[in-house]
Every structure is written in structure tokens, then in C-alpha cells.
Amino acid sequence: MAHAPEPKCPVRPGDSCSLCYPGATGPQDCGLVWLVREDPELSAELTRLKAELSA
Numbered sequence: 001m002a003h004a005p006e007p008k009c010p011v012r013p014g015d016s017c018s019l020c021y022p023g024a025t026g027p028q029d030c031g032l033v034w035l036v037r038e039d040p041e042l043s044a045e046l047t048r049l050k051a052e053l054s055a
């Protein structure tokens, strides 16, 4: 397999995935990412944070 790019953590903008969530093998099956995406308030907060970081 070709050299895989380091996955970024979707819930910690700017950071790479450090597999901090128990059982996660990457952002694609991270329970915390799932939780944030499912929660309207948390996903709004994340959107705000990303906008702030890219400003």
C-alpha cells in the first residue's frame, strides 16, 4: 500500500489523529467523532472552532 497520509482528527482541528479514543483505529471509526457529528450543539461548536482557526 502507498504511504498513507496522516489522518487529521476531525474534532481537534489542526491535530493529527492520535487514536486517543478507546477502540478507534482512526477518525473513520472514532466514537468521539461520531458523537460530535450526531450532536447538533457539538457539531455547531466544532464548525465555529474551525472557522476561528482558519480566520
Ligand code: SF4
Pocket: 008, 009, 010, 011, 012, 016, 017, 018, 019, 020, 021, 024, 026, 027, 030, 031, 032, 033
Ligand atoms: S481517536 Fe478520535 S478523537 Fe482521538 S485523535 Fe483520533 S479522531 Fe480524534
